[in-house]
Amino acid sequence: MSKTAAPGLHIDDRMVVAAALDRILYDDHDRFAAEDARMVRRMIPHSRSSWLRLGFRAETQGPSMKGEAAGVGDVRMEGDKKVMEGSVGESATWRCGQYKITNHGTDLEIWQVMSDEYAPEPKGARLEFDVQGEPERLTFFQPRDIELRIPFTSLAIGVRLGGWQPWKLVAS
Structure with a gap:
């Protein structure tokens, strides 16, 4: 609005x-x-x-990475989320x-x-x-x-x- x-x-x-x-x-x-x-x-x-x-909202997720961390095991890091909104x-x-x-x-x-x-x-x-x-x-x-x-x-x-x-x- x-x-x-x-x-x-x-x-x-x-x-x-x-x-x-x-x-x-x-x-x-x-x-x-x-x-x-x-x-x-x-x-x-x-x-x-x-x-x-009309209104819109778009969400994109940045790249994620996964690997192993010593003493922790499997680790996954999500990329940043970007949100765009607009309307007409x-x-x-x-x-x-x-x-x-x-x-x-x-x-x-x-x-x-x-x-x-x-x-x-x-x-x-x-x-x-x-x-x-x-x-x-x-x-x-x-x-x-x-x-x-x-x-x-x-x-x-x-x-x-x-x-x-x-x-x-x-x-x-």
Whole structure:
């Protein structure tokens, strides 16, 4: 996610948004307050999002060595791991407390600061609104990982497909 300075989103506003998100995410297991969702949507500036968003993460392992060490026996040393990440079509993200938030118009995408789509256990949620702008539901990010091994090599290509699963509904 991109890092954008937030003109017009003051520290007090960010604290109010973070408190509302805490209530939405943690107060009740099955429901959230519609007014909290409306308020967060009003306060977070809308950002244009492209019709296609792609992200990638590539990991490479450096060469490894193995041999024998006196008094120890067989020894194997792994090479350094290099990680490259990138994305295309990302929208502006706003930091409020422990959250990163993007307002796509029809939904608010919410991530914990130390998490993203590539984390081993990603912590993301999406607050969805209907065509009238009323909050409908909250979903959570549940990835599906696919690994494609290239025969007769040590290469593998991992693909993470994002999916949003139902979590909570708006309180009546």
